[in-house]
Every structure is written in structure tokens, then in C-alpha cells.
Amino acid sequence: MKSTFEAVGFCKYCKESRMVEAPEDATQEQLDQLATDECTCQGAYAEREREQQHEYAVYEIENIIKPRSEAAAVIFRDNIENIQMGKIKQITATVITPESGDKWTLLIKRGKDGLTISAKTTFEAKTEVF
Numbered sequence: 001m002k003s004t005f006e007a008v009g010f011c012k013y014c015k016e017s018r019m020v021e022a023p024e025d026a027t028q029e030q031l032d033q034l035a036t037d038e039c040t041c042q043g044a045y046a047e048r049e050r051e052q053q054h055e056y057a058v059y060e061i062e063n064i065i066k067p068r069s070e071a072a073a074v075i076f077r078d079n080i081e082n083i084q085m086g087k088i089k090q091i092t093a094t095v096i097t098p099e100s101g102d103k104w105t106l107l108i109k110r111g112k113d114g115l116t117i118s119a120k121t122t123f124e125a126k127t128e129v130f
């Protein structure tokens with residue numbers, strides 16, 4: 001087991017310092033991340049919200065996208081952050097499922113309040129992640 005020590009980290013957003021418990025070989029960047037994880041400022045809070053949204057999005061992509069197309073699921077999953085940050089507005093994939101021959105339109109996009117993940121054929125499976 002690695003031993004830990006108490007060190008000073010700085011929140012990435014508000015720069016407030018705090019004592020954090022870290023592995024002995026932790027870099028300053030890791031200490032700062034630990035401090036950010038514990039900080040209650042708006043920036044740190046928003047980062048945790050984004051991380052949670054990211055987790056939900058991964059889960060929903062597994063549920064809604066992957067059963068229709070593993071390839072699209074990989075692309076969507078790899079770009080959650082780009083969508084969250086607005087670097088990509090939306091990704092659409094059109095696929096045909098081999099078993100049934102159904103044509104699906106798969107979508108991930110950033111809306112006003114969260115991420116929308118949907119799979120549409122003659123009906124639609126849709127979810128929003130906040």
C-alpha cells in the first residue's frame with residue numbers, strides 16, 4: 001500500500017488552497033484536482049455536475065444507442081465532453097440494424113438544459129440527461 005501525506009492543493013477555479021490527503025508521489029496537478037474535488041465554489045460545483053452528467057450520458061448511450069449500433073455508441077461516448085462543452089452541437093448517425101433491417105436515426109445533442117440522447121425509427125426512444 002502506498003503511503004499518503006497531507007499537502008496543499010489549489011482549486012482550479014477559485015484558487016483557494018486546502019489541505020488534501022494524497023499519495024506520496026502525487027503531482028501538484030493531482031493535488032490541485034483533489035482540492036478542486038472538495039471545493040464548494042461555483043466552478044468546482046459545475047465541474048462535478050458535468051462529471052455526473054457525463055456518467056449518466058455513458059449509461060444512456062449503453063441503453064439506447066449501443067443496442068442499435070456499437071460503432072455509433074463508441075463515437076457518441078468519445079464525444080460526450082465535446083458536446084457538453086459545445087465544441088460539437090450534435091452528432092447524428094443513421095444505421096440499419098442487421099437483424100430487423102430497421103433504419104434508425106441515432107442522436108446526441110446539447111440542449112438548453114442538458115444532453116439529449118435518442119434513437120428514432122418509426123417510434124422514438126429518447127432521454128434527456130441533466
Ligand SMILES: [Zn+2]
Binds near residue numbers: 016
Ligand atoms: Zn474552488
